Amino acid sequence: MSERLVTALGRPPSEGSGSIPEETGAPADAPLFDEDLQLSLFTCYQLHYSGFEGVDEDWEWNPRLLRLRALLETRLEWALREETSGLGRYVERSGTATETAARLGEMVREAEGPSVSAFLRKHATFGQFREFVQHRSLYHLREADPHTWAIPRVTGRTKAALVEIQADEYGQGDHRRMHSELFRTVMRGLGLDVRYGAYLSVVPAVTLALNNTMSFFGLHRRLRGAALGHLAAFEMTSTGPNRELSLGLRRLGVAAQVRHYFDEHVEADAAHEQIAARDMCGVFVMENPELERDVLFGAAASLLLDRLWAEHVLRHWREGASSLVDRPWTEAVP
Template sequence: MRLPVPRGPISERLFGELARPPHAFGLPPPLTGPSAEPRVADEDVQVALFACYEMHYQGFDEVDERWEWNRSVLAVRERLEDRFERALAAAVPRPPAAPARDVPRLLVEMVPGGGPWPLADYLHKDACLDRFREFVVHRSLYHLKEADPHTWAIPRLRGPVKAALVEIQADEYGGGRAGRMHSELFRGTMRALGLDDAYGAYADRVPAVTLAVDNAMSMFGLHRRHRGRLLGGSAAARRYYDEHVQADAVHEQIAVWDMCGRFAAGDPGAGGEVLYGAACALTLDRLFAEHVMDRWRSGASSLREPHAVPAGR
């Protein structure tokens, strides 16, 4: 995977530094002073944060692996995370406080009912193959590493809660069979659709709202203080294909009752974080769906224009 193309002064400065051997550098000027009201779909912030997080996953071909824990990069990431957290706080109302015993029920009730999700319904009934390919391109950034952010939570949990997450993760990773890993199943779907199944192949084509979904899970996974939000995010209903749908139906029950419910019971003050994590996941999914449907209704692509990516990248 190569570094994405910069989308503004923050990512341009950061990516320029990362192309060199590890060294100390100062914060990009846009991060040193007061910022405008943060937005979830800030292209520059989201692509820079995505790059910071990706160094904890597969990394980049042209970036020295020693950058992963470089203090200058961590300082940039801290400022970017602050902006992202403030943007989430503005976009996602905190659910009311609730007793720990009510957390599983409230998680289930948070998922909209009364009819299909508009994007899912459109893909199921009306989308042409090209539209479905676009959707798969969007989802590829997350689904090709799908279970990894939640794996970071395993050593931060105890007892039955840890066991419940391990049960879910074991299934996500195919029960030890590489070909059954859900990320590999998704890769097979991409190949069948004639898409590039390389990890991160479409990082330059997806907009900020798509990167935000991926970045939220990474941010929640990398910070122990956000472990409740990560669990809540995993309990939000996801819409996927064949085996994944069946697996998630089981995972939802394990996540809601055995994982989130017991986590809230063991730490009553964390129940609100679980609900907030679910609210973040659902809000980001809604913003993503609105972006895609708005673009499609206007007859345009929901992806970034190919000419935004220089030749050879």
Template sequence: MTEPELPAPRGPLSRTIVAALRNPAGSGMQTPEVEVDADPFGEDLQLALYACYELHYRSFAGVDARWEWDPDLLRLRGRLEGAFLRALRAHVDAADAGVDDALAPLLIEPLDRGGVSHHLLDHGNVEQFREYVVHRSLYHLKEADPQAWLIPRLTGRAKAGVITVEFDEYGGGRAERMHARLFADLMRGLGLDATYGCYLDRVPAPMLAVVNLMSLFGLHREHRAMAVGQFAAIEIGSPPGAARLAQALRRLDVADPACAFFYTEHVEADAVHEQLMRREVVAGLLEEEPDLESDLVFGIRATGLVEDRLAAHLLAAWNEGRSSLRSREADAFASGATPAPGAGTR
């Protein structure tokens, strides 16, 4: 298993955590005084939180495995989570709608063509598509792992439904069909490095927040309904966008079939998953624990919030003719990289 390198810090919070992880667990750590003033959606706090969560996935090269459950780090992580969750609650109202109302927008194609997949289909170039894939690599190279924490926290229909969806996400028992493997194939087809965590330093806070939301909900049993809402939102809302992204690759003359296959696989699979999530997972959870409906709605809408923030970041950068990735090195990567064989723009 390949472990990524520790990221470069982006402020005092992430600097404290990265510095601590270079030492043996139990060495202690100091909490920066600026913690209370940190932007909950900003680069520093989101990277600090991502580094904490990554210890529950593959961790980082050379990091003492005991840091995963180090009490000092967990206390600091809890404060970071609290700041992030409070910010989400300040932007998301989950008390004014039932789950059907919260899911309804995901079942309707918007009339405007202002989203990221529309941009890539209508106007995007290969460099922008590659950037988009780099952003998404932080999740898709561990696709379905954050949602796997739901399995021991559910029962009955909801549990069986999650397991069925996860079985598909993990390739139906075939390693070469795991969605994380298919995404790695997509990356290689676009001339990108598919090494797990390779682009962490280049991915900005809006994408970190998307992945951190999944980990926050998945790692806490008390947030299990929020995790169901998040899982439902991505499974129900993804097929139209995946179809557009597959079409965008054809428009861009990307020849490697592995690139489009990742998206065409999701069009078919997630159409089935939509029914499973609505009829078995969501309905099953509410049948057993109806008092969790507001948490479920919050999970759906919080997912929409972080995804909208990411989309705004991407589109603002591209509309201004600049890279959506971080740093001058990222700009050089976006403008000077060689496209995959057969790639180009019409």
């Protein structure tokens, strides 16, 4: 399916539309680990960001391509809701912004799973750190963009809180301080390719699923609550891991200017955590109590995918293997 999709995108929509698959052909039992499904969905979403070199921009809203994307999204959403079905114990349909923030905090504290950042701080080789950055490059080289789709879909105090967080992510107007640019410094310091998507051919399905979920929430107005909840969980689980990542690079002798990205997030995300949980999600739930479950769903999806991704990476590293995959045909992605 993904090969057919890439081949079609290499042609003008008037010629390639007939080659777009009309069904996913994907198994229904494990969409989060389905290489073909996740790569196809990532390809569809990329047209809404910076696109692909040589691909006609009219593909972005091509009806046949959108139908395929909708089928893929149905599989993704089914898997996410199935895996986060135990949300009932957190839902309370009423309460203050502080109480909503407390429930999000409870979810984060109760989340189980191995810690990649702890491994990187104590045990990782330079090569394993490079792998970690390759995985993360699909998000961090366009950091904040998926959640920014939610800004025009919320109002008032919720919008103001979201904009406050995103403005920091974009460097408060200074492109040199944009977090995506700071991450490029990390990649250069580790001798990696800083072009967006350079490592698309080697990241596994679960890494793609992690990124696709952010795009899915951000691009659908009906899931605006999930987008906010996802961002809140993202910020609430950032400070400690970024401190460990900086210490891990220091252990490996990496220069301070390369570590700056992680040090910056230790300070910034400590503030963002409170803004996201209380001022953004808390106020949003107070004003839209019927969307409380969506906010918690977004947070749970973020925590779920972080756990699945960490399990994949650490399982391979502890076996002495690479956490990356060999997907050579994606070199042909236009």
